[in-house]
Amino acid sequence: MIESYLEALDLELADVGIPSRLRRRILAECEDHLRSDDGALDRFGAPAEVANAFASELGARTSRRAAAGAFVALGVAGAFYAVSFIGASFAGHPAPDTWPLLAQLALVAGILAPQVSFVAGSLALVRTLRRREPVLPSAELRVINRRTGVALAFGIVTMVALALLALELRNDSAGWWVAITLVGVAISTPLLVLAALPTAVAARLKPRVAGDSGDLFDDLGFVRTDPWRFASLVALGLGLVVFLVASVQGDPFDGALNGTAEAIACLLGFAALGRYLGLRR
């Protein structure tokens, strides 16, 4: 009886995503418990119930730690990105319209990907800081894990884009900028990959806990409105900022083009990832 219970529990634990090493410990402890007295098996709870309790209790903490770790790794990558981005102004690049196609594509990715990464990573962190309960609904954990995963994935895309830019422009740019950029990529990328490991563990945990996933308005505490209206306002604001910065630098036409592109990219991002990342229901 005990053996068949433990076999069933092992299957249920695997089903909710408990890693094999942890499963072995759980099974050893449960076996000790079940052999402690004759009635223990009847009082222990159904395997599915126990397995779900493990996934529920461990899920919130695992997701929280993964989000925090990702944010630290993204912070390091962000610092290197900022140094490279600011340094690019002094690196003597030729005009972007003369760059090879790969460098131009890398430039676009290097501008858009970090924005997605920053938004997703920040929102993952906001959600984990806002919801400190030991057990969270499955839908919320899914949102946190997705935000963390997307933040890391786009962080890695950013680093690849930076590396491509540095390599493609190495003959036309200051050597120090190429070196700084590549060193930053070499340090940041492994950190981002390492931060993805606990995120993968967290994403594998699949507790069944009822509850709503929440959305952007819950996270930011804003008065609830139509999410598309909100996204449009944010896109408009971003576009205006880009336009104003370019205007101050004496290139309002370029600013208008880039600002429009930024606003469109923001809306496209909201359309593509809004539901997936729990920005809207």
Place this chain on the structure above:
Amino acid sequence: MKGHVDLLLLSTLQAGPLHGYGVVEKLRGLSDGAFDLAEGTVYPALYRLEAAGLLSSSWTKASGRSRRVYELTKRGRGELARSRDEWKAFSQAVEAVVT
């Protein structure tokens, strides 16, 4: 009981280290059977408290079987004291209202 599991588990370990079965037995005994929960669901909470640094655990041998024993960490003792004060204040307030 759901909101007070941590306080109850930490309290059972206050007197000294116990294995999971011992925690359940003590919980049942001290509550005179009032906290008669599915015993297997105590372990996930113990794991979470351990992951939070409030408990530590180690393997021992007993009756020829491997046994995981839990004990309060320094941080766990601090949390227990804090939670107990909170609970006392809450229960006194409820007591004052309902009696």
